[in-house]
Amino acid sequence: MITEGVVSEKCKPYTSGIGVNGFCEFSCSDPSFAYEKYACKLGSGKMLSTYEEIMTELYTNGPVQVGFVAYDDFYTYSSGIYEKTPSSEVWGGHAVKLIGWNYDANGRLYWICENEWGTTWGENGYFKIYAGQCGLDSLGSSCDPDLTFI
DSSP states (O other): OOOOOEEOTTTSOSOSSSSGGGSOOSSOSSTTSOOOEEEEOTTOOEEEOSHHHHHHHHHHHOOEEEEEEEEGGGTTOOSSEEOOOTTOOEEEEEEEEEEEEEEOTTSOEEEEEEOSSOTTSTBTTEEEEETTSTTTTSOEEEOOEEOSOO
């Protein structure tokens, strides 16, 4: 029996944190939506380790889950394209949703990510980070969704 999954953005719009008192609420923010979870199809997990694989997955199937080494200067990011400073210190590991990519004026690749720290952090809750920074693009994961509600 599958007991875990993800709800839609309609059910739980993007906000900061992990719920009330550190626990998930098993209901939608808007009670007019049904609380329906989605899971990955069995055996459909994908591990992505090259820029090309990540870009193809984003273009074809949407967001990719990534983790990276966060540095203390990341916490104070407010806009632009993040690149850790030489004097920054390791803060810890962090996971985010990678949602797109683009190139700066010099043709350098950067990723566009959604963070979980709320809309007052970064660029309305999002950030840009240069490819190759902090290990963000060294391993991503994705899967084909099982559109059967669980």
